[in-house]
Amino acid sequence: MQAPFDTLSAFRDILGQAPATDADAQRAAHDRNGQLTKPPGALGRLEDLAIWYAGWRGTAQPQITAPQVVIFAGNHGVCAQGVSAFPPEVTVQMVANFEQGGAAINQLCKAFGARMDVLALALDTPTADFTQSPAMTEQEVITALQTGWNAVDPQADLLVTGEMGIGNTTSAAAVAAAVLGGDAAAWTGRGTGVDDAGMARKIEAVARGLALHAPTDPLEALRCLGGRELAAMAGAIAAARHYRIPVILDGFICCAAAAVLEIAHAGALDHAVAGHLSAEGAHQRMLDALGKVPLLDLGLRLGEGSGAALAIGVLKGAVACHSGMATFAEAGVSDG
Structure with missing residues (x-):
């Protein structure tokens, strides 16, 4: 199915029409959880995860057999401000590494049985420098949103979106500040490891972008301050909701x-x-704003979807226990 929108307004409407969780399946999963051969609550967050997953998949005994990881790559005009420790050419080189199976994300996908797709978005045409003009035209951001939407396999039963793009922590910081509030310094980090001078340039670039565009609408913030890979991830996450595919979010x-x-x-x-x-x-601050509690805390800052891909194992474990364990009645065990 091709993306069912061709304007930002239509994309906003799609978000408002998204399906809800299947309440009946969620209740049935909750009831099943109470009958499994374990003390109540003994599996902690794994129990909540399995019930949440069951609701979105519409069955009380779900399985995870077809996880999909999609990596989007884009280049950023704001790199002209000296905001990254690496040159933009690294984006192209890393895409080749993904395609050849040599990156960390390739290994994690293999480890957890996930299909991996890599989509490069106009790497030879970086977004505009958002300190000078909007990063993207409306057509450019729509095209990126559509690319993300169309990348999702409707038959997948779990989605992870990752990214590659030199300079994209700068864009992400600017988008975060615009949509969640706060100043440039509060959202800007060292990314791939800029020194103090680079950090100062990065904060200044974010501040200039915010002052120039002052976007109050989140989709306009994405257009003016974001990157093609950020927009593609947003499109993919929205498509997953349309198909009732649960999503594991990666990092900042x-x-x-x-x-x-x-x-x-x-x-x-x-x-x-x-x-x-x-x-x-600033990732903890962002998760707090979104009301999300992370599954893992391992000090990762690689990107590529790597932290979310690793968490596939946690969710697979939760669902396997929930759907595969015997009930007290099935096992002939007294439940007290």
Whole structure:
């Protein structure tokens, strides 16, 4: 199915028409959880995760057999402000590494049985420098949103979106500040490891972008301050909701893209959980704003969807226990 929108207004309408969780399936999963051969609550958050997943998949005994990881790559004009420790050429080089199976995300996808797709978005045409003009035209941001939407396999039963793009922590910080509030310094981190001078340039670039565009609408913030890969992640996460596919969110950049959806329409991320807490400083603040508690906290800051891909194992474990364990009646065990 091709993306059912061709304007930002139509995309906003899609968010408002998104399906809700299946309450009957969720109740049935909750009831099943109470009958499994374990003390009540003994599996902690795994129980809540399994019930949440069951609601979105519409069955009390779900399985995870077809997880999909999609990596989107984009280049950023704001790199002209000296905001990254690496040159933009690294984006192209890393896409080649993904395609050849040599990156961390490739190994994690193999480990957890996930299909992995890589989509490069106009790498030879970086977004505009948002300190000078809007990063994207409306058609450019729509095209990126559509690319993300169309990348989601309707037959997948779990989605992770990742990214690659030199300079994209700068865009993510600007988008976060615009949609969640706060100043540039509060949202800007060291990304790939800029030194103090680079950090100062980065904060200044975010501040200039916010002052120039002052976007009050979240989708306009994405257009003016974001990047193609951020928009594609937002489009993919929205498509997953349309198909009732649960989502594991990755780190700071992914969550900045996701925040656009939540602020555009409250509840737009009900089908998503936070995979991990990134070492990028403002990620905890972002998760707090989104009301998400991370599944893992391992000091990761790689991007690529790596933290969320690792969390596939946690969710698979939760669902496997929930759907595969015997009930007290089935096992012939007294439940007290």
